[in-house]
Amino acid sequence: MSTQTDSKTGLFLGNGRFQVGEKIGEGGMGVVYQALHLDLDFPIAIKFKKTGRPLEMFEREREIAAKLGHHPCMPYVVDCANDHGSWYAMELVQGKKAEEYFATARSFEDSLEKFEQLASAVEYAHSLGLVHRDIKPSNIYISNEGVVKLLDWGISEELDIIKRGGRGYTERWSAPEQIQKGKETEKVDIWGLGAMLWWMFQGTSIPQEAYQKQRSDKWLSSSQEVSLPPEIQRLVERCLEYDPLDRPSAKEVKEEIKRYREKILKRELLSWQRRLKRRSRIFLALVVFALTSAFLFSLYRYNQIWQLEDEKKRHLVELTGWAHQAGDHKQVIQWIQKYRKEKAEIDKNWLLHFLPSPLLHYFWPEDQKWTWLFAYREARAYRKLGQYEKVLQMYGSKK
Helix, strand or coil: CCCHHHCCCCCEECCCCEEEEEEEEECCCEEEEEEEECCCCEEEEEEEECCCCCHHHHHHHHHHHHHHCCCCCCCCEEEEECCCCCEEEEECCCEEEHHHHCCCCCCHHHHHHHHHHHHHHHHHHHHCCEECCCCCHHHEEEECCCCEEECCCCCCEECCCCCCCCCCCCHHHCCHHHHCCCCCCCHHHHHHHHHHHHHHHHCCCCCHHHHCCCCCCCHHHHHCCCCCCHHHHHHHHHHCCCCHHHCCCHHHHHHHHHHHHHHHHHHHHHHHHHHHHHHHHHHHHHHHHHHHHHHHHHHHHHHHHHHHHHHHHHHHHHHHHHHHHCCCHHHHHHHHHHHHHHHHHHHHHCHHHHCCHHHHHHHCCHHHHHHHHHHHHHHHHHHHCCCHHHHHHHHCCCC
8 A cells, every 4th residue: 555645744845835744634635734834934734636546636626726715715725736746735724623613502693604604605616617516514614713614625526517427425415416326516515505504503414305306395394303493494495405406506595594694683683772772761760769769868868957957046046145135246256157167067068068059948948047147146246346347248248
């Protein structure tokens, strides 16, 4: 047995620009190695033709890869040559195979988004007249950036030269016409898309009844427990139509998934808006309740303080009256100023000090009466002491 494919590690290719590393995979036509682009210090992949495989088929595969490399879902080709056996250098897809990626739970939206990328890649290939013919999980990678990559175009064919019963297929993922060696068209890839869509959400290969020409209209839903939304189930059924002519195009599949994703997004947005509106109403009600409660509690507390202050005022009226009769006008002034200072301190630290005077006077009309009374007695005391300037200052007048 030849060891050609086991001896590539350490080679320098492309005029010394590429250094071959370890083997990382193997396909129908060749063996893939990781390599290093020495000029750019960047990892790439290099695929070598397997010993015994026709050179013409391998060269055709790399030509197809070069054509497809303009699409983000296809690995781009860097270089190619026929030294050390035929090879071509291409993008190294760093990520996970579809089996590994979908082995962990994925959101419904994420799965739909990945499938839409896959359908877009197939649509692009069909627009170039190419058919992949072997769409299955092991040929699909999801890069670390979340980009779907459709790999291994080794058994792909061009539409204008596709043959009846083309080269190779994977039975569990192939269309009936491939298995029966019938006429193949681009619709074999649509079957592959339907099988992938089923696998992504059900975790199993498609039911065996799919390959029966005579089958009931409800064959898919009756074959096993189905957890697909009706729209997705109908799309799977259309892709797995026995007659290729009844299957949609890749573009139609992509557009159908796109519309369904937009529908979900719109529904989620409306739901989010309703939740936000409901929460806003609740928040507003809580704010109004809190402010109203604080206001009412403040009124209650201020009323208690006002009652205490009222007793102080009545007591002060009696004291200042006695002091006035005794001729102790300085004592009158001291008591009134002390009281005014204490009241100002209470008002400054109180929650309702910001209320306008008319509102305070509405709730406590007696407060203004006491203010004028004490001002009058203070002014009278200054007048008795002969301090007329103080009197004028209090009333804002000039002599």
